[in-house]
Amino acid sequence: MILIIPAVLLTLVWAALTGSVTPHNLALGFLLSALSLFVVRAHIPKVRHRVRLGKLALLAGLFVRELWVSAFRVAILVLRPDMRLRPGIFAYPLTVTRDFEITLLANLITLTPGTLSVDVSPDRRLLYVHALDCRDPAAEKRAIATGFERRIREAFPL
Known part of the structure; x- marks a missing residue:
């Protein structure tokens, strides 16, 4: 019963990927989602995270905004004739502690054009980030x- 919500969400992903929202396609997507979740149900952790849906929506909005702004900045950087790039890797000190939060942060950074999460330190206190233009690592750290x-901590409180 608890896996119905993930099945519905996976069905929506299925519809988005296939580009079809017909009843037959949605039924097929739900069937495949339910079957997939049934197969992997033993591996789904029982850990529950509190989620603030309003704050999660703000995180999603922030990601979309950062996606557009970063894509524009990267386009400007690479279209310049002199292409003044200063790529570099910096260590970002993590304040999020749970694996889920670290993974989400690393993925959001990687999905934003111009940055890439490289590695997490063994003690899970540092996230190494590659930036296409790393003139000011302190500004990059502040932005993250x-x-x-901040939005991850707000959306998923302890």
């Missing part, structure tokens, strides 16, 4: 801390 990381 006040953006994605």
Whole structure:
């Protein structure tokens, strides 16, 4: 019963990927989602995270905004004739502690054009990030801390 919500969400992903919202396609997507979740049900962790849906929506909005702004900045950088790039890797000190939060942060950073999560330190206190233009690593760290990381902490409180 608890897996109905993930099945519905996976059905929506199925519809988006196939580009069809017909009743037959939705039924097929739900069937495949339910079957997939049934097969992997033993591996789904029982850990429950509190979620604030309003804050989660703000996180999604922030991601979309950052996606557009970063894509524009990267396009400007690579279209310049002199292409003044200063790529680099910096260590970002994590304030999120749970594996789920670290993974979400790393993925949001990687999905944003111009940045890439490279690795997490063994003690899970540092996230190594590659930036296409790393002129000011302190500004990059501030942007992550006040953006994605703050929204993740707000959306998934302890």
